[in-house]
Amino acid sequence: MTRLLAGQDIAHQIEQKYPEAVVDAQPEFAMVKADKLIDVCTFLRDGDLDFKFLNSLTAVDRLDAFEIVYHMTSISLNQMGSIKISTSEREKPVFPSVTSVWPGAHLQEREAYDLMGIVFEGHPDLRRIFLWEGFAGWPLRKDYLNMPGHMAGLERFPGEPGKKLEGRGNVDA
Amino acid sequence: MTLKSEPYVINVGPQHPSTHGVFRLRLTMDGEKIIDAEMIIGYLHRSMEKLAEERTYTQNIPFTDRTDYLAAMTGNLAYVMAVEKMMEIDVPERADWLRTIMAELQRFASHCMAVGTFANDCGTWQTPVMHMIRDREKILDLFEMACGARLTTNYMRIGGVSRDIPPEFLPALAVLLKDLPKRVKEYEDLLLNNEIIIARSRGIAKLTPEEAIAYSLSGPMLRGSGVAWDLRKADPYAAYDKVEFDIAVGTNGDAYDRFAVRMAEMLQSLRILEQCADMITEGPIHARMSTSTVQPVGDPVAPLVIRPPEGEAYARIESPRGELGFYIVSDGGIAPYRFHIRAPSFINLTPLKKMTVGATIADAVVVLGSVDIVVGEVDR
Numbered sequence: 001m002t003r004l005l006a007g008q009d010i011a012h013q014i015e016q017k018y019p020e021a022v023v024d025a026q027p028e029f030a031m032v033k034a035d036k037l038i039d040v041c042t043f044l045r046d047g048d049l050d051f052k053f054l055n056s057l058t059a060v061d062r063l064d065a066f067e068i069v070y071h072m073t074s075i076s077l078n079q080m081g082s083i084k085i086s087t088s089e090r091e092k093p094v095f096p097s098v099t100s101v102w103p104g105a106h107l108q109e110r111e112a113y114d115l116m117g118i119v120f121e122g123h124p125d126l127r128r129i130f131l132w133e134g135f136a137g138w139p140l141r142k143d144y145l146n147m148p149g150h151m152a153g154l155e156r157f158p159g160e161p162g163k164k165l166e167g168r169g170n171v172d173a
Numbered sequence: 174m175t176l177k178s179e180p181y182v183i184n185v186g187p188q189h190p191s192t193h194g195v196f197r198l199r200l201t202m203d204g205e206k207i208i209d210a211e212m213i214i215g216y217l218h219r220s221m222e223k224l225a226e227e228r229t230y231t232q233n234i235p236f237t238d239r240t241d242y243l244a245a246m247t248g249n250l251a252y253v254m255a256v257e258k259m260m261e262i263d264v265p266e267r268a269d270w271l272r273t274i275m276a277e278l279q280r281f282a283s284h285c286m287a288v289g290t291f292a293n294d295c296g297t298w299q300t301p302v303m304h305m306i307r308d309r310e311k312i313l314d315l316f317e318m319a320c321g322a323r324l325t326t327n328y329m330r331i332g333g334v335s336r337d338i339p340p341e342f343l344p345a346l347a348v349l350l351k352d353l354p355k356r357v358k359e360y361e362d363l364l365l366n367n368e369i370i371i372a373r374s375r376g377i378a379k380l381t382p383e384e385a386i387a388y389s390l391s392g393p394m395l396r397g398s399g400v401a402w403d404l405r406k407a408d409p410y411a412a413y414d415k416v417e418f419d420i421a422v423g424t425n426g427d428a429y430d431r432f433a434v435r436m437a438e439m440l441q442s443l444r445i446l447e448q449c450a451d452m453i454t455e456g457p458i459h460a461r462m463s464t465s466t467v468q469p470v471g472d473p474v475a476p477l478v479i480r481p482p483e484g485e486a487y488a489r490i491e492s493p494r495g496e497l498g499f500y501i502v503s504d505g506g507i508a509p510y511r512f513h514i515r516a517p518s519f520i521n522l523t524p525l526k527k528m529t530v531g532a533t534i535a536d537a538v539v540v541l542g543s544v545d546i547v548v549g550e551v552d553r
């Protein structure tokens with residue numbers, strides 16, 4: 001059975017090497033500072049945790065922030081963990097690219113750029129991948145083509161929680 | 174005297190039999206040699222991740238059929254496992270057995286297509302694949318018996334499976350399990366030492382174990398490079414912890430080894446199925462859910478609308494093509510807030526340029542065949 005490392009455990013390991021790098025630790029993930037990302041990822045890959053295999057890289061639009069989620073596995077130790085980075089920048093969110101640490105991130109970062117509009121600095125070939133060059137907007141963002149006053153996603157049942165959107169969305173981006 | 178040659182561009186696809194779907198490859202050539210390769214994808218992009226945010230959790234199950242359309246059952250399984258993980262549902266034992274049976278039948282059917290079309294790409298034109306489609310057909314008949322559909326099965330449900338198997342299913346499976354090992358033996362005799370296949374695929378697109386791990390490869394691509402990593406063993410789900418099987422690994426990490434791993438996995442799937450047919454238990458096929466999560470339509474068994482608590486979950490399984498993962502974020506509503514598919518076909522294409530540059534154009538077709546992509550899963 002793969003051991004699921006809690007975010008606090010990962011945060012503890014990172015803090016021993018980079019004391020300032022961790023922002024938050026939850027059971028599911030450890031949130032790290034974006035400018036320390038490459039150092040932290042290199043440490044996670046080569047350090048005791050041995051996260052040599054990047055399972056998945058994806059972006060989440062939280063409306064007040066963009067998050068990038070990394071799931072990593074150690075094949076030799078059979079354990080798994082997750083880290084996140086986050087920014088409140090909406091117009092042009094920029095994160096460092098981890099392709100130098102895990103080459104397997106190459107296509108996944110292109111996907112996150114294409115659909116969510118996340119710019120990965122240092123990526124060797126950051127272009128649209130599913131959509132064509134010149135496509136207007138970033139379709140996986142919650143405010144894509146949404147009308148003011150409407151909520152993102154499924155039209156909710158009465159009284160259901162959810163954040164209302166402001167503005168016309170990001171088609172002109 | 175050497176002749177000066179200009180580089181030129183060859184366009185492969187998007188409509189081409191060797192690209193296994195609408196997949197385009199733009200090759201820059203120097204004579205017969207590839208000096209640059211670029212893949213152009215997105216022709217089958219249906220924006221499933223966006224669509225899924227506007228449908229309830231149960232309504233999203235059919236999408237998972239249509240990502241990897243050669244392995245719908247495993248797509249269903251990975252998705253429902255992610256939601257179950259978020260809601261902490263314990264699936265009844267019989268449902269676990271049924272899931273294992275369906276997933277292994279699907280793996281056999283999918284590997285039939287993978288191996289058959291790979292033999293096609295190598296030049297053993299159409300004969301092996303036609304034999305394998307015959308066997309795959311019988312498995313699809315079993316799926317039809319269990320859930321009424323052959324390709325897009327929509328069989329798994331959050332908390333169990335949609336319906337129990339009919340009484341004639343297990344006898345039919347027993348007949349098939351008598352027949353198929355002989356067939357696989359035939360294929361092994363026909364293909365494993367086949368001169369055409371060895372000449373075309375030995376030493377092509379070699380990847381070392383370190384490279385395979387660094388490129389996030391999974392499934393037969395990773396095991397072909399000699400890494401014995403199979404999620405059915407490493408992180409057992411459904412009933413895989415109760416059955417015995419071996420992990421097939423390659424030694425050279427070339428196209429031939431990936432093909433040989435798939436052939437070996439077909440036999441292992443039959444071995445798992447035999448154990449499942451013996452050990453399957455009677456009982457409920459669906460978990461009862463707590464009523465607080467199934468409002469406002471309140472059938473605790475197979476509810477239409479469910480409401481996982483706020484949070485996130487990543488669940489992964491070993492699909493025929495590799496690690497199929499679903500990352501789902503819930504905001505407490507009836508539809509996923511974020512629905513991400515970690516598609517093995519897509520990520521297995523990452524080292525495509527590395528594998529093709531320096532080879533000839535005929536090798537590029539073999540390389541693509543050895544990756545075994547399903548474009549529905551690449552583009553989603």
